[in-house]
Amino acid sequence: MNYILASASPRRKELLTQMGITDFQIIKSTVEERITKTIPAEIVEELSEQKCVDVAKTIKLPGSYLVIGADTIVADHGHILGKPKDEAHAFAMLSNLRGHEHSVFTGVTLCLCDNGMLQKKVTFHEETKVFMRSFSEEEIKAYITTKEPMDKAGSYGIQGRGAILVEKIHGDYNNVVGLPITRLYEEMKRFCQTDS
Amino acid sequence: MNYILASASPRRKELLTQMGITDFQIIKSTVEERITKTIPAEIVEELSEQKCVDVAKTIKLPGSYLVIGADTIVADHGHILGKPKDEAHAFAMLSNLRGHEHSVFTGVTLCLCDNGMLQKKVTFHEETKVFMRSFSEEEIKAYITTKEPMDKAGSYGIQGRGAILVEKIHGDYNNVVGLPITRLYEEMKRFCQTDS
Secondary structure: OEEEEOOOOHHHHHHHHHHOOOOEEEOOOOOOOOOOOOOHHHHHHHHHHHHHHHHHHHOOOOOEEEEEEEEEEEEEOOEEEOOOOOHHHHHHHHHHHOOOEEEEEEEEEEEEEEOOEEEEEEEEEEEEEEEEOOOOHHHHHHHHHOOHHHHOHHHOOOOOHHHHHEEEEEEOHHHHHOOOHHHHHHHHHHHHHOOO | OEEEEOOOOHHHHHHHHHHOOOOEEEOOOOOOOOOOOOOHHHHHHHHHHHHHHHHHHHOOOOOEEEEEEEEEEEEEOOEEEOOOOOHHHHHHHHHHHOOOEEEEEEEEEEEEEEOOEEEEEEEEEEEEEEEEOOOOHHHHHHHHHOOHHHHOHHHOOOOOHHHHHEEEEEEOHHHHHOOOHHHHHHHHHHHHHOOO
16 A cells, blocks of 8 residues: 655654554645535544545555545644734743643544545544643743744644643544544544445 | 662653653663562652662762663552563463553653762652553464564553554553653652752
8 A cells, every 4th residue: 555644744754663664655635625514523524534535636656556645633622722923922922831631633544545535534533631740831931942933833842842831632643733543543444444 | 959860761851852852862870780679659659769860869960960760560460560570471461452442651760960969859659540552463473473462561551563462552652652751840840949
């Protein structure tokens, strides 16, 4: 099987490699995201599907290949947190996340293609609960100076310096990083085995 | 403050770097481990203290420095799992860990030294619950061929291919890797601030 990761995220690239998939192409979707849902789990599924189907329909490769699309968001008390617009926005997000639990959702879509034709697809999501400690404003400022928050949903990277903001998690750690690799492994196994 | 990591584990070295401590020496303890306790939390505390105090008492450096010692074990239904003796042992451990929750304990000791004299020390531990999925014997065999299990307590590395064996965790992820860095950060802050 050939694999195509429909995401330019270096973290997703690393996670796919960690799973044992070392030979894959990265083709980023250029589709404009359209959110029609309001529930976090449905939003990430919708966006992962848009990206994956866009890449699956655009590229024309010989033989059989699997396109993997994903989208991650942070949800806190019903608010959806994407990437911060600027440092002040990152500061506000991190201030709000302190001392309680929020959720990280990653949606994944798999598209199985054959000779440039989309044969079938499946979409799923995983939720991980993240409990942040009551860090200080000085700690937020020090963290923002590292620039790490600026390209991350929710303004933190659990796999980087952001780890010391997190007290504990409940669920799949790699789902917070950007891909629920255990679930992905199982879904891929099932999806590529059946002929339906 | 100067830091000394009393552990040769490359994973602990990476985690200390991830915390933002980039300038530290690695000095491995050569003391023979003596286990007098039976409770996992007490065993890891005891072993981390033996390693840390050994290094703190052996080295003689000028000025003020902090020695960090750590020990990690896996506990499953009251059984302590260390590193596997051989591949058959790794297979047996992984077979037993399937489909249920076990605990990973890391004990950490900090020794504050001044001009070669141990001034004070503190010891703590963290527990993380790890729930493994019901993977197959073929999957265990494939995992063992990667050699990854051979130097890991419990025969798996959650930060490597072993991630796809783990369904979810409850607690600090980095504690499973080898150092509870959020707790360590807070304990270090407290420990190095006070003069008592």
